[in-house]
Amino acid sequence: METAEGNGREPTLVTETTETMTAINSLHITSLDVTARVVTKRRLTDVTTMLVISAPLVSLNAAPGQFVIVRLSEAGERVPISITDFDAAAGTITLVVQEVGKTSTGLCALEVGDEILDFAGPLGHPVELPDSGHAVLIGGGFGTGAIYPLAREMKKRGVTVSAIAGARTRDLVILSDLLEPACDHYHVCTDDGSLGYHGFVTGRLEELIVGGAGYTICFAVGPMPMMRAVADAAKRHGLPAMLSLDPLMVDGTGMCGGCRVTCNGSVKFACVDGPFFDAEGVDFDEAVDRKGMYSVDERLAADLAAAGATGTADPAGGASPDAAAGTDLSAAGTRTRTA
Ligand SMILES: Cc1cc2nc3c(=O)[nH]c(=O)nc-3n(C[C@H](O)[C@H](O)[C@H](O)COP(=O)(O)OP(=O)(O)OC[C@H]3O[C@@H](n4cnc5c(N)ncnc54)[C@H](O)[C@@H]3O)c2cc1C
Ligand code: FES
Numbered sequence: 001m002e003t004a005e006g007n008g009r010e011p012t013l014v015t016e017t018t019e020t021m022t023a024i025n026s027l028h029i030t031s032l033d034v035t036a037r038v039v040t041k042r043r044l045t046d047v048t049t050m051l052v053i054s055a056p057l058v059s060l061n062a063a064p065g066q067f068v069i070v071r072l073s074e075a076g077e078r079v080p081i082s083i084t085d086f087d088a089a090a091g092t093i094t095l096v097v098q099e100v101g102k103t104s105t106g107l108c109a110l111e112v113g114d115e116i117l118d119f120a121g122p123l124g125h126p127v128e129l130p131d132s133g134h135a136v137l138i139g140g141g142f143g144t145g146a147i148y149p150l151a152r153e154m155k156k157r158g159v160t161v162s163a164i165a166g167a168r169t170r171d172l173v174i175l176s177d178l179l180e181p182a183c184d185h186y187h188v189c190t191d192d193g194s195l196g197y198h199g200f201v202t203g204r205l206e207e208l209i210v211g212g213a214g215y216t217i218c219f220a221v222g223p224m225p226m227m228r229a230v231a232d233a234a235k236r237h238g239l240p241a242m243l244s245l246d247p248l249m250v251d252g253t254g255m256c257g258g259c260r261v262t263c264n265g266s267v268k269f270a271c272v273d274g275p276f277f278d279a280e281g282v283d284f285d286e287a288v289d290r291k292g293m294y295s296v297d298e299r300l301a302a303d304l305a306a307a308g309a310t311g312t313a314d315p316a317g318g319a320s321p322d323a324a325a326g327t328d329l330s331a332a333g334t335r336t337r338t339a
Pocket of ligand 2: 052072248249250251252255256257258259260269270271272
């Protein structure tokens with residue numbers, strides 16, 4: 001396994017090694033505690049929820065930039081979710097989930113005490129972070145949560161940290177209470193101008209660069225169109241940028257090829273080589289095409305799940321929404337994603 005230089009430690013997918021078990025024992029965790037379970041739930045907006053999950057094994061090994069893969073039921077899909085916070089002493093992992101389809105809606109519907117069937121991680125490479133300079137972190141949507149652990153770690157190292165958080169409108173701005181205290185400078189942008197800067201995060205980024213902010217590196221997490229715009233803006237100003245890409249993922253271990261991206265002409269797998277990549281070399285045309293490959297299936301699965309939940313349709317002969325999707329297109333096992 002490669003060493004993640006920035007953090008001086010190896011990325012470790014949870015395995016019950018002697019070292020891990022010694023640490024686990026010192027936390028007085030019993031085997032029952034190892035089941036991932038919701039311990040706190042906070043609704044952030046109509047479509048976004050923060051979940052604190054008891055997952056001691058994952059929390060012991062987590063580092064900034066990593067993610068988990070979650071599955072809610074046997075017939076369910078595996079979905080990657082960034083780690084917004086980790087606390088090894090408490091044995092918890094914090095996730096911020098935005099409802100976009102069947103599984104993310106199911107995750108947001110979990111209540112305190114609910115168990116999560118599969119909670120695999122930490123996955124991906126910890127992102128390499130600087131020890132000095134002025135870093136600007138850009139978060140859009142769920143990405144506003146995902147940049148928090150980077151801010152916390154860089155502040156600890158003495159880096160000057162700025163954050164730019166974007167949302168469509170003021171009601172969708174999330175986690176200011178978490179992010180603002182973790183940064184030296186905090187900027188909010190809304191597309192409709194209802195809070196903070198009126199416009200996209202990239203507009204504010206360029207304004208701040210031109211105003212002499214003196215950024216030495218940029219890290220961004222958000223939807224693919226935002227990543228592309230950040231890459232273009234950073235290039236225009238000669239600012240090095242590391243972007244977290246969110247291609248379709250299935251296994252999260254480099255086996256299925258689903259998350260293939262091309263960077264500087266080389267094939268990479270975002271789940272094991274990323275999710276952060278140097279903005280300069282990313283082939284965004286290919287990444288955007290691949291991301292849309294299953295949009296028809298995804299819409300159908302969400303419609304079936306919603307219909308099952310409201311009782312307006314019975315696609316699986318009265319079975320639960322999960323079972324309905326399992327007989328159709330949405331389960332990871334039936335929807336084949338190839339490289
Ligand atoms: C490394 C990484 C980190 C992520 N972090 C977060 C996060 O912190 N919070 C959050 O809310 N979302 C995050 N996502 C996106 C999240 O995985 C998708 O929103 C989720 O998989 C959607 O599943 P669904 O069944 O709800 O929706 P679907 O209806 O299945 O899909 C809706 C859209 O989500 C995307 N998507 C669907 N399946 C996957 C998949 N297996 N892998 C990746 N994208 C998919 C597609 O763009 C799709 O059009 C992350 C994705 C990646 C790759
Ligand atoms: S999700 Fe990356 S190779 Fe399968």
